Amino acid sequence: MSLFRKSTKNISGQASHRDVNAIWNHLAHAQVVRRYALAILGVVAVAALLWIGSAWPEFGWVNEGLEWLGLACIIVAILGRCACMLHLGGRKGAELVSEGPYSITRNPLYVFSILAVFGIGLQTGSLIVGLTLAAAAFAVFRWIVGKEEVLLGAAFGEKFDEYCARVPRFWPRLKNWNSPAHVTADLEGVWKTLRDAAPYFLSIPLFEGIEAMQQAGWIHVRLWLF
Template sequence: MSNPVFFSKPSEIRGAGPGLDVVWARLAQAQVLRRHALTLLGVAAVLASPWIASAWPQAGWVNQGLEWLGLGLMLLALLGRCACMLYLGGRKGAELIADGPYSVSRNPLYVFSVLAVLGIGLQTGSLVVGLALALAAFAVFRWIVAEEEQLLHTAFGAGYDAYCARVPRFGPRPSLWRTPQRVTVDLPGVWKTMRDALPYFLSIPLFEAVEAAQDAGWVHVRLWLF
């Protein structure tokens, strides 16, 4: 769930100095911590799920509606992340990406990732679970964005500052949309993004299996959440 607006190594940037190397190394360490934090969040959610259930009746329209909404959000996240890669994957060298999704939000990949996490949580039929997971993921992304912004500012200076002044950090602000007439697409990159996002949908059979186990009395619910 990375946000590779800036994806080149410091050595590939003209005039890159030792200061950029230091910021790059710090960001690399932060990205490792981000992956660990998101992994722990996922593991905690899976381990807690047998003892948590939706307070809405399973066959009721609210429960079913939340699950369908979650599916829609996961599909939107999948398509959105692929759209981001259409503008990222074909770029050569070190550039500040400011077209397409990046023209309305500085971190669209993270925005779509939060929507995906919300959709995954809604597969439990509980709005509280979905929002709790999404807020936890957002907190992690907000922290890593601050680290990335230091690198981008160091690399692009005034150009990045002007971009920040124009485009919201998360947003999005659709009125700012802009795109070139032609975009060079890296198809393997788009396919990799799609492949990496497909595990979102494993949450559907996972939480259905948890509900079946709860109904069968194999595990006992301790907390009911709307």
């Protein structure tokens, strides 16, 4: 999401300092809810997937292809999130960022997160599982974006409205790409992004382990999905 600041001054023609701070506090609470929602989604998904199996043959080209596609999605998602942090360049909380990934979608970090969830789901060898998990993640992010845009509109006014008219909320508009020749790298932010994204790869041994237990008969599949 194009990032926002915790304003300490009244913005002419927009919300007052008190209003912006109230929205900020509400957003902080919403972000906590978002993290819990995603955590719950992950736990529920893993619990449900214990009883769900891929309808494609285990060593068939479709099953294997979906798993490799999922791995590619996870890698692209991590690299994309790092690119977002590079373009932020330590400006987080200081201004409305509309360059690089933020020039083609207002929420590149969320877009790449959804792509990662899709890739994680594909590690089951099921396209339906990947799409379902991605849709659930999209629903959570769409909700929090609505909260964020209230603050952004209050903090940046017409500038944010113009940005919304030019750049889509989620689906990238590639022809809009605009980036300066040089960016100030936020190496700490990039490192944190890599560290936080590392657990994505745990989905590979996790679902391989579930598949092994299903094949061994320790867990009985109740639903087969393509």
